[in-house]
Amino acid sequence: MMMAYYTVDNVLKGKASVGEQITVRGWVRTRRDSKAGISFLTVYDGSCFAALQGVVPNTLTNYDTQILQLTSGCSVEMTGTLVASTGQGQSYEVQVTDVKVIGWVEDPETYPMAPKRHSMEYLREYAHLRPRTNIIGAIARVRHAAAQAIHRFFDEQGFLWVSTPIITSNDCEGAGEMFRVSTLDLMNLPKDHQGNIDFSKDFFGKETFLTVSGQLNGEAYCSALSKIYTFGPTFRAENSNTARHLAEFWMIEPEMAFADLMDVAKLAESLLKYVFADILARRSDDMAFFAEWVDKTCISRLEHILNSSFEMMTYTEAVKQLQACKQTFEYPVEWGMDLQTEHERYLTEQLLKRPVIITDYPARIKAFYMRMNEDNQTVAAMDVLVPGVGEIIGGSQREERLQQLDQRMRDSGLDPAHYGWYRDLRRYGSVPHGGFGLGFERLINYLSGAANIREVIPFPRTPKHAEY
RNA sequence: UCCUCGGUAGCUCAGUCGGUAGAGCAAGUGGCUGUUAACCACUGGGUCACAGGUUCGAGUCCUGUCCGGGGAGCCA
Numbered sequence A: 001m002m003m004a005y006y007t008v009d010n011v012l013k014g015k016a017s018v019g020e021q022i023t024v025r026g027w028v029r030t031r032r033d034s035k036a037g038i039s040f041l042t043v044y045d046g047s048c049f050a051a052l053q054g055v056v057p058n059t060l061t062n063y064d065t066q067i068l069q070l071t072s073g074c075s076v077e078m079t080g081t082l083v084a085s086t087g088q089g090q091s092y093e094v095q096v097t098d099v100k101v102i103g104w105v106e107d108p109e110t111y112p113m114a115p116k117r118h119s120m121e122y123l124r125e126y127a128h129l130r131p132r133t134n135i136i137g138a139i140a141r142v143r144h145a146a147a148q149a150i151h152r153f154f155d156e157q158g159f160l161w162v163s164t165p166i167i168t169s170n171d172c173e174g175a176g177e178m179f180r181v182s183t184l185d186l187m188n189l190p191k192d193h194q195g196n197i198d199f200s201k202d203f204f205g206k207e208t209f210l211t212v213s214g215q216l217n218g219e220a221y222c223s224a225l226s227k228i229y230t231f232g233p234t235f236r237a238e239n240s241n242t243a244r245h246l247a248e249f250w251m252i253e254p255e256m257a258f259a260d261l262m263d264v265a266k267l268a269e270s271l272l273k274y275v276f277a278d279i280l281a282r283r284s285d286d287m288a289f290f291a292e293w294v295d296k297t298c299i300s301r302l303e304h305i306l307n308s309s310f311e312m313m314t315y316t317e318a319v320k321q322l323q324a325c326k327q328t329f330e331y332p333v334e335w336g337m338d339l340q341t342e343h344e345r346y347l348t349e350q351l352l353k354r355p356v357i358i359t360d361y362p363a364r365i366k367a368f369y370m371r372m373n374e375d376n377q378t379v380a381a382m383d384v385l386v387p388g389v390g391e392i393i394g395g396s397q398r399e400e401r402l403q404q405l406d407q408r409m410r411d412s413g414l415d416p417a418h419y420g421w422y423r424d425l426r427r428y429g430s431v432p433h434g435g436f437g438l439g440f441e442r443l444i445n446y447l448s449g450a451a452n453i454r455e456v457i458p459f460p461r462t463p464k465h466a467e468y
Numbered sequence B: 001u002c003c004u005c006g007g008u009a010g011c012u013c014a015g016u017c018g019g020u021a022g023a024g025c026a027a028g029u030g031g032c033u034g035u036u037a038a039c040c041a042c043u044g045g046g047u048c049a050c051a052g053g054u055u056c057g058a059g060u061c062c063u064g065u066c067c068g069g070g071g072a073g074c075c076a
Helices: A008-012 A120-124 A134-156 A215-225 A261-282 A284-293 A298-306 A315-324 A341-351 A402-411 A416-427 A440-448
Strands: A021-034 A038-044 A052-057 A075-084 A092-103 A208-210 A227-235 A248-257 A311-314 A356-362 A378-386 A390-397 A433-439
Touching: A008 A021, A008 A052, A008 A092, A021 A092, A038 A075, A052 A075, A134 A227, A134 A261, A134 A284, A134 A440, A215 A227, A215 A248, A215 A416, A215 A433, A248 A261, A248 A440, A261 A284, A261 A298, A261 A356, A261 A378, A261 A390, A261 A433, A261 A440, A284 A298, A284 A440, A298 A440, A311 A315, A315 A341, A315 A356, A341 A356, A341 A378, A341 A390, A378 A433, A390 A440, A402 A416, A433 A440
Parallel strands: A052 A092, A311 A356
Antiparallel strands: A021 A038, A021 A075, A038 A052, A075 A092, A227 A248, A248 A433, A356 A378, A378 A390, A390 A433
């Protein structure tokens, strides 16, 4: 007989017909025995949130020897006839005629993924087994769907995906500490005449690091192809121990030519809305799970956002609002100071209760490449803040005027001579342009309601943690 | 890195005034059952994070180290 393999998702979506002989392969979620002479075996394969229920009669030859020994986590190949289910909770089930055990769980008592609720902290210690749980599986599917949606959005909008380098010699970007890339022998470092490490002997002949941002390279391609974006890994060697920082994370950085800050803000809003709508439509099963077990509001708040526009507010206006409100803050609010987390939270979570775009920050607290405004005090920068996660996007219109750029570099303590190729972009056919960085994991955090960013990347890298 | 709270069974936790250990879940066995967060009964399961100290006696008090949670800074 021809064996027809199906994923659980395809079976539940009706791609197999009732009465058909089908085979699914996956892992046992639960086994429940009935004295009616049957066992219920639910099998998942990750293709969707739901598991497929098999009804296993005790007449199978391996019923006593194998079926009754199956525990959560065992891998099986289950064959039988697809039927409409008479029980509640599923539309289809399989009248099983054969179960092949592929792999046993050697000791069910100490199998780390017991069929019960585990804490997120516990699951994190088993990063190689946690994708077998409902919640991490759901996050993995949502993460995949969000990445696909982002690529689709940009493609539809005429943006080209540019792969900017992961190893870079761009230093002092002001975006944080960098991881060094080197092949030098740490036990026997080459030294120059002054006794400094001689990096001319290193692999690239100079100091190199893992990228903290693809933006500067992105600007080069934007200055020729008009609309580009990067989507790749990013590395920050900050000693950050929070629920929203990783040492290795993924970032999306669009860059648009002939664009001002308002164009950039509009792009950010339409990108986020596109992804929200897409996830609600395509991963409704996983979102329903999040809404029931993780964050009751995670669906309703996305729907609400889709029906309203983002709030926009200048930094100066935000400072006024914070000073006028009755809330008492640990840190005082004063024009010229960076907004503290408590301030950002108040604005997005209490005052507005939805995403807000803060624009036009004081030049002193922002990076050198952001474009100076007419007032000569603020720059055309923007941060998108969302409830629960905080800053999900940071972006700006870039300084396209060479003189102003050089001045901003010197004011930031940087030597323009070290930025030759970046300055060239302003010397040859410079155009107004801008873009932003979207933290991919922060986006998944917002979508799923997961409280910690370490749950939304498969193998999180944080200070002192690079296992697996 | 700073502040703060914690580390006790496979997991989540309780443990009073310092007197050698408890529950729920999970697991095992049996019962019941077209079940689906199953239910009922019984059983097994402990280097109380680690090292030192105080004490007749430490899960409990003190010191140090390691690890984890929450908050902050850095930012996406």
